[in-house]
Amino acid sequence: MPLVVPGLTSAAANSTEEWQNKLVGKKLSETETNETAFCKKDLPKEHRIISPGTMVTKDHNENRLNVHLDEEGVVSHVLHGITPGPKQKLKSSVQRTLRQSLQTTYPLLTPYMDEVLPKKASLESMKLPDRNTLYVLDNEPLFFRQDSEPPALLPHLRLVHRFPAAFPTVRIDRGAIRFVLSGATLMAPGLTSAGGRLPVGGGEDGEDGDGRWGRELGKGEGVVVMAEGKTEACAVGVLVCGTEEVKAKGKGPVMEDAHFLGDGLWNLGMG
Numbered sequence: 001m002p003l004v005v006p007g008l009t010s011a012a013a014n015s016t017e018e019w020q021n022k023l024v025g026k027k028l029s030e031t032e033t034n035e036t037a038f039c040k041k042d043l044p045k046e047h048r049i050i051s052p053g054t055m056v057t058k059d060h061n062e063n064r065l066n067v068h069l070d071e072e073g074v075v076s077h078v079l080h081g082i083t084p085g086p087k088q089k090l091k092s093s094v095q096r097t098l099r100q101s102l103q104t105t106y107p108l109l110t111p112y113m114d115e116v117l118p119k120k121a122s123l124e125s126m127k128l129p130d131r132n133t134l135y136v137l138d139n140e141p142l143f144f145r146q147d148s149e150p151p152a153l154l155p156h157l158r159l160v161h162r163f164p165a166a167f168p169t170v171r172i173d174r175g176a177i178r179f180v181l182s183g184a185t186l187m188a189p190g191l192t193s194a195g196g197r198l199p200v201g202g203g204e205d206g207e208d209g210d211g212r213w214g215r216e217l218g219k220g221e222g223v224v225v226m227a228e229g230k231t232e233a234c235a236v237g238v239l240v241c242g243t244e245e246v247k248a249k250g251k252g253p254v255m256e257d258a259h260f261l262g263d264g265l266w267n268l269g270m271g
Contacts, residue, residue, distance in 0.1 A: 015065075016065075016078060016079060019044075019065055019067075019078045020077065020078055022038065023038055023067060023075040023078055024075050024076065024077060024078070025074060025075065026038045026074065026075055027072075027073050027074055027075070028040050028043075028049065028067070028069075028073070028075070038075075043065065043067070044065050046063050046064040046065065047064060047065040047066070047067060048064065048065075048066055048067070048182070048183065049067045049069065050066055050067065050068045050069065051069045051073075052069065052070065052071055063264070064264070065078055065079075066078060066079045086126070087124040087125065087126050087136060088124060088125050088126075089122060089123075089124050090123045090124065090125055090135075094123075095117070095121065095123045098117070098123070098135065098153075099113065099117050099119075101153055102116070102117070102143065102153065105153055105222065106155070106166055106167055106168075106222075107205060108165060108166040108167070108205055108206065109163060109166040109167070112163050112166065116142065116159065116163070117137065117142065121137055121138075122137070122138075123135055123136070123137050123142075124136045124137070128144070128265075132144060132145060132146050132147050133145045134156070134265070134268070140158065141156040141158055141159070141265070141268065142155070142156055142159050143155045143156055143159060144156060144259070144265070146238060146257065152220070152222050152238045153222070154222045154236050154237070154238070154259065155167055155222070155224070155236060156236075156259070156265070157233060157234075157235075157236055157259060157260075157261060157266060158266075160224050160233045160236060161232050161233065164224075164232070164233065165206070165207070167222075167223075167224045167233075167236075168199075168205065168213050168217055168221065168222070168223050168224065169197075169207065169211075169213055169223065169224045169225070169226050169233070170191055170196075170197060170198055170199070170213070170217070170223055170224075170225060170226070170243070170254075171191070171195075171196055171197035171211060171225070171226040171227065171228060172186065172190040172191060172195075172196055172225055172226070172227050172228065172234075173190055173191075173193045173194070173195030173196045173228045174195055174227070174228045174229060175190065175193070175195075176189075176190030176191075176196075176227075177227050177228075177230075177234065180225060180227075180234060180235050180258065180260055181234060181235075181260055181261060181262060183258075183260065183263065185253045185254075185255065185256050186225065186235070186237070186253070186254045186255040186256075186258060187251070187252065187253055187254060188241075188246045188249065188250055188251050188252050188253075188254050189250065189251065191246060191254060192246065192247065192250050195228035196228070197210070197211050197212050197226070198212070198243050198246060198247055199212055199213040199214065199215055199216050199217055199243050200212045200213070200214055200215075201215065201216045201243075201244065202214075202215070202216075203215050211226070216242065216243045216244050217239055217242060217243045218239070218242045218243075219239055219240060219241055219242045219245075220238060220239065221238070221239050222236065222237070222238055222239075223236070223237065223238070223239055223255070224236050225237070225255070225258070225260075234260060234261050235255075235258040235259065235260040235261070236258065236259045236260075237255040237256070237257055237258035237259065238255065238256075238257065239254060239255060240253055240254065240255060240256055241253065241254050
């Protein structure tokens, strides 16, 4: 039996090895399990099957099994989502730098900054996979730094729900909701349809009466995803395509690595 050392070897890691042994080299079947096939109904409840070319987000759910297939439909490897590291207290100088970065990146958050991150607060960080970092205050997740170029400082959805008017937004139509909440890449048609909303352009930060952000958003900017018919944000991520280009092309990926409602980052225990 593998040795489980807290902080070094997780239950998810052991489970990954178990599923590797069960699945790698086999095709997935609708009906049976044998030497060359594995029945889909026997997969864990939380799983997703990823074929070559499938656009999916990074998985923030440490309990979900990601089953990767090769070009022939054979399982090549499996992975589980995130397993966070221990929390570490940050120096006051680091906190001041982060506070300034937040105000620069999200100027409409400035009036609430003393509430979000009090000057004498004891902010902590948690390392996530892919060199990402989550920042926590009193066991409440505030924001995370995503390993991108340049690095992106993004609000946790719980912070967005507290201060919804402080962050740039786009809106997806009803049809795109289930895809975004399953971890799929956000595609342009979900934003350019009648139920979607893209920035008006030519204005300033802030929404107009129709829920459209005032200025165009550029590639690499963090953005909050609202949903048609819903009052609270459903996802946060970095644009891989500027909103002007989305309007012009009307197709292609818009956001690839999203944090969304119900994912592991949302459900992450802070205690």
